[in-house]
Amino acid sequence: MKVYDASTIRNVAIVGHSGAGKTQLVTAMLFDAGMVNRLGKVDDGTTITDFDEEEVTRKHTLSSSVAFAEWKKTKINLIDTPGIGNFLSDTRAAMRVADAAVIVVDAVAGVEVQTEKVWEIAQDLGLPCLVVLNLLDRERASLDRSLASLREAFGRTIVPIQLPIGTEKDFHGCVDLVAMTSATFAADDSGNVTLGNIPPELNDAATTARETLIEMVAEADDELMEQFFSSGTLTQEELERGLRSATLSRQMCPLVCTSAQSNVGVQNLLDAVCTYLPSAADRPLAAIDRKSGEPVTCDARDDAPYAAFVWKTIADPFAGRITLFRVAAGTITADSSVYNITKDAAERLGSLAIMQGKTQHSVPHVKAGDLGAVPKLKETQTGDTLTDKSSNVVFAPIAFAEPVLSYAIEPKSRGDEEKISSSLQRLQEEDPTLRYTRDAQTKQLLLAGQGQVHIEVTVAKLKRRFSVEVNLKLPRIPYRETITVSTEAHGRHKKQTGGHGQFGDCKIRVEPLARGEDFAFANELFGGSIPRQFVPAVEKGIHEEREKGYLAGYPMVDFRVTLYDGQYHSVDSNEMSFRMAGRLAFKDAMSKARPTLLEPIMNVEVYAPSDFAGDLMGDLNGRRGRIGGMETRGASTLIRAQVPMAEMLTYEQLLTSATGGRGSYHMEFSHYDEVPSHLHGKIIAAARAERGEEVETED
Ligand SMILES: Nc1nc2c(ncn2[C@@H]2O[C@H](COP(=O)(O)OP(=O)(O)OP(=O)(O)O)[C@@H](O)[C@H]2O)c(=O)[nH]1
Ligand SMILES: [Mg+2]
16 A cells, blocks of 8 residues: 555545435545445445445434545545434534545535535534535436525535536536546446547537636636636636635536436546645644634644644454544554553554545555554544654544433343443443433333434434443433522421431522523522532532422523521531422422423524425424525425424424425424423323333322
8 A cells, every 4th residue: 555645635525415316426436546346336235435334224324423535646535424314413413623624515516504514513613615516417407507506505605617518317427627628437337438529419518618618717816817808718727726626715616517316527527636635735724822722723734742642443343442533633653652642641553544435445644634543542533643742732522412301221131231231331432412311210221312313323324333222212302491580499398217316407599590501509608508518518408409300300501509597506517418408498498489490402404396385484483483494405494493302303304294205304403492381291291100100190
């Protein structure tokens, strides 16, 4: 394996909506570059990057993976990412270590909900983008319609640098608008290519499209603009150079045309990646100065001290933990020691590898700008920085999404609890968006994640990888409780039992805090009414009660407790007594502070053909949703709304049946809000029933 310098490496994240053909495209690129000798297919489970059994079965990417193609003296690191919304955090992590995003778009559907999501992430990260219009061989595929929806969503920066030759089933090649040549491909998926002139019937269209392209490129660069004015055009060399720099500065986003399934246009895509996208040397990795906290950058220089960013961890049941990193600067060498500055721990590296899907290719070192992997690190987790102890630079940790939904789970065989905990702990290492807890009251095991698919996939992994089987019970809405008015309260615990008695007495004030502020405890005692050492006991008692909730057993949040007075007894007072007093005071407070229920509200974005927009908005209103906006995207409409989570549990089914499968949506936690009072009774009754408590009836 040749060693590549940063300037000859392209790190690209292949991103886009599920089903756009990302995995198929990566497989075709690997085949065309001669990395594998057979064109694998998603439908046969023979791709390089969907290797997990669960991915093969579902025919969807569930976790990012890396492969590399050597193409024209360049090493292209391809990170295939999941397009299913539940796994967006994983896609975001991959984009953190990429120098560019290749956004794959379905030429039939145009822009979809995840297309917008990845575009937003690319924008946040300042990533140059290349759009691949894929599935051009499908019925109703169209460059014009797709381009219209892309431009409506992302503006006119999106510019074709190719035109498709042939439509739908007959799509078999592309016109290169920069070189004004054509490439046509054999009909047998072999990728055998014939280069030639532009077919006469496309001459006019190509000339017009090239003029548009030239104007855009000239607009982006003063020097080229002058050149354009004086000579009326640009040379091919100028066009290429101008297009590259406009792409790097995000003023333009070139669009190319492919069919990944039939291996058409894939080699042109490889060329475009090399020609127009930044190398690892062009984009220093964003970092943070440890002292000032200010953003800085880290140049991909080989001769600099080593610095690497851990962007992913794989929990392999056989090989153990595999840590994936990007070397930002310097060189990481096998059989050496590195320092994990995030964890303040030294790590011993054994063998190093670069990944080709699931296969590890052993390498002696990984240089600046490249992506590497190392098995069996002890302390290192996703988001950590490996660098010298004295280094001033660290990389910002990855922001993983908070869980959206939680399910109660139940082991199929008794006694499997231990195994479930340890297996889930392993899975959490590779998937930080997963949470696993035990409900303090019901003792139920709760598994929280990004949505139904995420939870189902996790349960399937438990079974396949760790041989533990669980039943999924109904999803649980993580309600909270809070108070609505301030009040004062009193708790006294007093017991006389033969010898030593028990005595604790405290007075507290409770007051509501703003949403999201959780809980605060303040001590305003003076004059020693309660000795200092007992204050933590009062706080502990209050904590215990607040975790248990008051109305329906959900944790109480967004309020402050101030301890302002109390009494003690020199012999009978002890920690236990004050803990009890705290609990009693809390209960007293809740009986007066008009507690209420809070529910999670979700940000929802729905994408569907515009014909369905009216019905879908009506439906969202019916789910207590608040419509925040509506935008057209070509023939589709994007609806933004905020909807209580409790109303969204059945949304997937509705959307599929209402739109014949042509709608998609994305949902993220937004905030907590009060539950309307008419729904309280139902929620409280359900919570009590779940705990097996008697349901009280009010007469
Ligand atoms: N006709 C046709 N089918 C394609 C093409 N590209 C991919 N497919 C098929 O479309 C389906 C989805 O392709 P994938 O490559 O798995 O899509 P993806 O974008 O990776 O999807 P996720 O992993 O869920 O994000 C598979 O059945 C592919 O065989 C194409 O260019 N033409
Ligand atoms: Mg995929």
